[in-house]
Structures are given as structure tokens and as C-alpha cells.
Amino acid sequence: MLALTWEDINLETKVMTINKSYQRLKGKDIVTAPKTIKSIRSVNLSSFLVEDIQDYKDSVYDPAPDDRVIPVTKSFLEKEMVRGCKLSGVKKIRIHDCRHSHASLLIELGFTPKEIAERLGHENIETTLNTYSHLYPDRQEKLADRLERYYREESEND
Numbered sequence: 001m002l003a004l005t006w007e008d009i010n011l012e013t014k015v016m017t018i019n020k021s022y023q024r025l026k027g028k029d030i031v032t033a034p035k036t037i038k039s040i041r042s043v044n045l046s047s048f049l050v051e052d053i054q055d056y057k058d059s060v061y062d063p064a065p066d067d068r069v070i071p072v073t074k075s076f077l078e079k080e081m082v083r084g085c086k087l088s089g090v091k092k093i094r095i096h097d098c099r100h101s102h103a104s105l106l107i108e109l110g111f112t113p114k115e116i117a118e119r120l121g122h123e124n125i126e127t128t129l130n131t132y133s134h135l136y137p138d139r140q141e142k143l144a145d146r147l148e149r150y151y152r153e154e155s156e157n158d
Contacts (some may be wrong), residue, residue, distance in 0.1 A: 001095075002074060003031055007065035011054055014045045018121065024073045039121040103128075107135045 003022035010016075018041050021034045034040055044051070057063060070077075077095055085092050099120070106116050117128040 002068065002070055002072070004069040005066050006057065006063050006069060009045075009069065011050050011057075014050050015048070016043045016045055017041075018043060022068070022074075024075070029073075031128060034121070034123070036123045038123045041121050043116065043119060067101070100131075103132055104135055107132060 002019040004018070006018070008017045008019065018034070018039065020031050021039075023030050023032070053069075060067075069093075073093065080120070081093055081095060084090075103116055103120060106119070113125055113128045113132075116124045120128065122128050
């Protein structure tokens, strides 16, 4: 997220390209290639998110295409997250927890592990399944119910 530049976000096509990673080492900003090939990806954005990004972009003074969208350090962002949590009374949330919340929402909305793995840039689907399998507790019951409904519908049509 911190490596994103304005040229990585196409507000017209609603696509964000993730193609680099950001870290700060010894007081210097370092932008490198992502950890894995699968980490390089294009992510489609919802209209409401595109609107929010456009509003944010409009508030930034004369952004250049290669300017970072969020020109802060991970440390600064973490401190602001802690401050916001304290002010709101919410349990501490790490930056990476936002990614987990997104994945959890996608699971709840019924997206497949393969679709989620592609969106998150996981190298293999096992990473997604191992990380989020606890969010699928009632899937076996739903699977059996759906098979039951299918069987009954097919039986009625015979």
C-alpha cells in the first residue's frame, strides 16, 4: 500500500496495479519488487472506492504520477492507527489487519478461495486456505444443504 504511486491507480478503468513494495531502512525510503511474482497484480476497484480515491487525490497539491499515494512511513501509519483506536475505544488494529478484514469480507460475500488468493496476491491457494480456513466453519453444513436442495429439485423433475 505504501509503495503505490498515482500512476498505479487508473481511476477511469477502476484498476489498481500492485507492482512494488515499500520499506524504510536507515532513514531512507526503499522501493523494491514485491516478494513474489504473484504479488504483482491488477486489482479492480469498486466505484465507491474510486470516488474516495478521487476525493483524496483532489485534496493533494499537484500530485505527480510517480508520487507515492500515501507518502508516510509504516511507523507513522502504525502510530496513527494506535491513536485512532485509543480515541475511538476500538481494540488495537494493526495495518495488516485491514487486509485480513478485507479477506474476511470477501469470504462472507461468498467469493472462492481462488478468487481471494488472486486478489491478495498469494503465491498459492494453500496460503489463503491456511490463513482463513477458520472463517469457513459452517461451509460443510451449507454444502450439504445445497446438495440436498439440488437432489430434491432433480427428484421432482424426474
